[in-house]
Amino acid sequence: MSDEQHSPNAVDPSAIETAAAVRSGDLSAVEVLETSLTRIEEREGEIHAFNLVLAEEARETARRVDDAVAGGADPGALAGVPVALKDNLCTKGVETTCSSRILEGWKPPYDATVVQRLAAAGAVMVGKTNLDEFAMGSSTENSAFGPTHNPHDLSKVPGGSSGGSAAAVAAGFATLALGSDTGGSIRQPAALCGVVGMKPTYGLVSRLGLIAFGSSLDQIGPFSNSVADAALLLEVMGGHDPGDSTSLDTEVPAVSTHLDDGVSGMRVGLISEMMGEGIAPDVAARTRAAAECLAAAGAIVEEVSVPAVVYGLSAYYLVAPAEASSNLARYDGVRYGMRVEAPTVGEMIEATRTAGFGDEVKRRIMLGTYALSAGYYDAFYGKALKVRTLIRGDFDAAYGNFDVLLSPTSPSTAFDMGSKTADPLSMYLNDLCTIPSNLAGHPAMSVPFGRGGDGLPVGVQVLAPALGEVPMFRTAAVLEAAAREEARS
Amino acid sequence: MTEQSSPITAAEVTKVAKLARLTLTDAELERFTHQLGDILGHAADIEALDLTDVEPMARPIPLTNVFRPDEPGEPLDRDDVLSVAPAVEDNQFRVPPSLGEDS
Structure with a gap:
């Protein structure tokens, strides 16, 4: 356990410990939940991590978990563990908004596959967390229902x-949370809130019931207070789903059983392009410290150039909006969500979309429509797809010599609320280090690694090739142990 | 980085908004033109690359046909689906008339 300062609730039992105690009958799921609900009552007013708290539903689930244990049944690997769900994951009969007016009040007729798998493992869903509208943003300020505040510093x-999910775990509202990551939307908030956040290999976790943003980029992944808990959650929710045509028909890498393998002899590359311009000196220094600690643990650490990653931002902000403009065409006021009445169907659709979408969503839809339109397709979208090939090629070359790569997660620690909302490009620059993994379809995760000059959490990113989750988690576990050791001393 | 006059004009933004079924106020048109210009200006770095011999990559894993036995599955409940629609009549989604559009 790390010191209390490291994370507001770092002295809490882990998901692994909680589930073990609940399964053995030593701890009741109802008690565990009440601790979460009390914290929510105390601090949710100032943090606003949730769009919806499901207190009564959660109490009912927790009672069922306790009854199962009392009856001699095993509720599963996440028995009684409080989990928060990003509000772009469909929950049957429970409002799912994507933090957008256009879906306000919508109750999906089905559960996302990941929600079903968590329920089957005995998890207790405590609420739906706030996000940038349709997951478009890097600060959770683009929510139609108001921003989320960082639990470490409310300003x-x-x-x-996935700012609501990161804040919920950091504030101890839930032991685990789910997010989605299209260009860094799990890893960057994890870094800024001082928790672990992980984006799996594209296709490893089913997206059935994840409301689509950028379909060639989106992945669901875990938030937790420890690397081991993230591993457990990945194993529970991952694996093939016939309901998602992009789901890989492969076993989830056995990350939990290899967590303690260490990094002796492992080859680690520090990405040169992510250590210079645009990266705050204190964040770069922490990343170098992480590299040194891996070397001290027996890894072979060198700097490596992955030249094409510098084009990642431009490629991403053409590809993701292009896919979003297609995916969000479905919000037309016909089958679900908001409708603004008008005399003709064409006017109804336009009035509904104009009233229902916020500014950032409109910007991205227009940017994507432009990038896909006749005369610009080759210059923008077509070129961005070719840059993806370059980025993956450069990663492949690097992974010829290295098992994992290392970089900062976010260029800076948490910034002031309101400081970047008027300048979208400055907001987009937050995704500099996280975007390339989405473009390539590779896994990557953020691990808390001390604090910046301002005393706020810094996250270090471990990147791996497709299905390289085992070496990635091994590296993350060593960094976590070193960071906790450092915090104690 | 190439500094052109403006990567996107107000007239182009108006056209794109129409294609995307969005109505913009004059103030929004001015703001979005400026902001989209900034973003497209940043994209000039890849516009300048010579990528003639590079294959495009639309997705991380190749698309393959996914087959299943041709047997009825479990459909969504019709009442559940219709109960969240904005307007329903005779078990169908109800919309305003399309005639008169663009006239």
Whole structure:
């Protein structure tokens, strides 16, 4: 356990410990939940991590978990563990908004696959967390229902787009949370809130019931207070789903059983392009310290150039909006969500979209429509797809010599609320280090590694090739142990 | 980085908004033109690359046909689906008339 300062609730039992105690009958799921609900009552007013708290539903689930244990049944690997869900994951009969007016009040007729798998493992869903509208943003300030505040400093953003999930775990509202990551939306808020956040290999976790943003980039992944808890959650929710055509028909890498393998002899590359311009000196210094600690643990650490990653931002902000403009065409006021009445169907659709979408969503839809339109397709979208090939090629070359790569997660620690909302490009620059993994379809995760000059959490990113989750988690576990050791001394 | 006059004009933004079924106020048009210009200006770095011989990559894993046995599955409940629609009549989604559009 790390010191209390490191994370507001770092002295809490882990998901692994909680589930073990609940399964053995030593701890009741109802008690565990009440601790979460009390914290929510105390601090949710100032943090606003949730769009919806499901207190009564959660109490009912927790009672069922306790009854199962009392009856001699095993509720599963997440028995009684409080989990928060990003509000772009469909929950049957429970409002799912994407933090957008256009879906306000919508109750999906089905559960996302990940929600079903968590329920089957005995998890207790405590609420739906706030996000940037349709997961478009890096600060959770683009929510139609108001921003989320960073639990470490309420005047700072929690990062985004999964800022509510990151804040919920950091504040001890839930032991685990789910987010989605299209360009860094799990890893960047994890870094800014001082928790672990992980984006799996594209296709490893089913997206059935994740409301689509950028379909060639989106992945669901875990938030937790420890690397081991993230591993457990990945193993529970991952694996093939016939309901998602992009789901890989492969076993989830056995990350939990290899967590303690260490990094002796492992080859680690520090990405040169992510250590210079645009990266705050204190964040770069912490990343170098992480590299040194891996070397001290027996890894072979060198700097490596991955030249094409510098084009990642431009490629991403053409590809993701292009896909979003297609995916968000479905919000037309016909089948679900908001409708603004008008005399003709064409006017109804336009009035509904104009009233229902916020500014950032409109910007990205227009940017994507432009990038895909006749005369610009080749210059923008077509070129961005070719840059993806370059980025993956450069990663492949690097992974010929290295098992994992290392970089900062976010260029800075948590920034002031409101400081970047008027300048979208400055907001986009937060995704500099996280975007390339989405473009390539590779896994990457953020691990808390001390604090910046301002005393706020810094996250270090471990990147791996497709299905390289085992070496990635091994590296993350060593960094976590070193950071906790450092915090104690 | 190439500094052109403006990567996107107000007239182009108006056209794109129409294609995307969005109505913009004059103030929004001015703001979005400026902001989209900034973003497209940043994209000039890849516009300048010579990528003639590079294959495009639309997705991380190749698309393959996914087959299943041709047997009825469990459909969503019709009442559940219709109950969240803005307007329904005779078990169908109800919309305003399309005639008169663009006239």
